[in-house]
Amino acid sequence: xxxxxxxxxxxxxxxxxxxxxxxxxxxxxxxxxxxxxxxxxxxxxxxxxxxxxxxxxxxxxxxxxxxxxxxxxxxxxxxxxxxxxxxxxxxxxxxxxxxxxxxxxxxxxxxxx
Amino acid sequence: xxxxxxxxxxxxxxxxxxxxxxxxxxxxxxxxxxxxxxxxxxxxxxxxxxxxxxxxxxxxxxxxxxxxxxxxxxxxxxxxxxxxxxxxxxxxxxxxxxxxxxxxxxxxxxxx
Numbered sequence: 001x002x003x004x005x006x007x008x009x010x011x012x013x014x015x016x017x018x019x020x021x022x023x024x025x026x027x028x029x030x031x032x033x034x035x036x037x038x039x040x041x042x043x044x045x046x047x048x049x050x051x052x053x054x055x056x057x058x059x060x061x062x063x064x065x066x067x068x069x070x071x072x073x074x075x076x077x078x079x080x081x082x083x084x085x086x087x088x089x090x091x092x093x094x095x096x097x098x099x100x101x102x103x104x105x106x107x108x109x110x111x112x113x
Numbered sequence: 114x115x116x117x118x119x120x121x122x123x124x125x126x127x128x129x130x131x132x133x134x135x136x137x138x139x140x141x142x143x144x145x146x147x148x149x150x151x152x153x154x155x156x157x158x159x160x161x162x163x164x165x166x167x168x169x170x171x172x173x174x175x176x177x178x179x180x181x182x183x184x185x186x187x188x189x190x191x192x193x194x195x196x197x198x199x200x201x202x203x204x205x206x207x208x209x210x211x212x213x214x215x216x217x218x219x220x221x222x223x224x225x
Binding site: 036 | 117144146148153154155156157158161163171172203205207209210213214215216217218219
C-alpha cells in the first residue's frame with residue numbers, strides 16, 4: 001500500500017538558517033509527489049510538485065525539493081528560513097492515477113529569531 | 114474567483130445528529146476530495162470524486178456519505194454523528210493530472 005513517512009514531528013531552526021524536511025514514500029510506480037504548507041487555522045497551500053523530468057523542483061516562497069528514486073525520498077529544502085515560514089508542512093504522494101493524495105503526518109516547523 | 118468554499122467554518126453537533134458539510138468550487142475542476150485532519154495523523158481521505166456522478170471511498174469512509182450531482186458541488190453527509198468524528202474537514206479540488214489540489218479553508222466539527 002502507498003504510504004508517506006515524515007520522520008520529524010517537530011523541527012526548530014533559527015531565522016536565516018538552512019532547512020531540510022524529510023519525506024520518504026512507498027509507492028510501486030513512478031510517484032506524483034507534493035509538498036503542502038499549512039499555517040495555523042488555515043487550509044493547505046501547494047508549495048511544489050514533482051510529476052516527472054528534472055528531479056530538482058522549485059516551488060513558491062523559495063522552497064525546493066529533490067526527488068531521489070533510489071532512496072524513495074522527496075526532501076524539502078530552503079537555504080535561509082524566515083520567521084514567516086513557521087507552519088506545518090505535509091508531504092503527499094498521488095495515488096491511483098493522481099486522483100487521490102496520501103499524506104504524511106506532517107512536520108511542524110518553529111523558527112527562532 | 115473564490116476557489117474552494119466550505120461551509121460552515123465551525124459546527125457543534127450532538128451525538129446521533131446528522132448534518133451536511135458543503136463544498137463548492139468555481140474552477141471547473143473534475144476531481145474533488147474530502148479529507149479529515151486529526152493531530153499527529155496528517156490528512157486522511159474520506160471520499161473522492163473524479164467527475165459528476167462518480168464517487169468512491171477513501172481510507173476512512175465509514176459514517177460518511179457523498180454525492181456529486183454537479184461539477185461544482187461535493188457535499189459530505191454525516192449520517193449519525195459520533196464523538197470520533199470530531200475533526201477538521203477539508204475539501205479539495207483539482208483538474209485531472211493537473212497542478213495539484215486546491216484546498217478549502219476547512220470546517221472544524223465538534224461532536225459532543
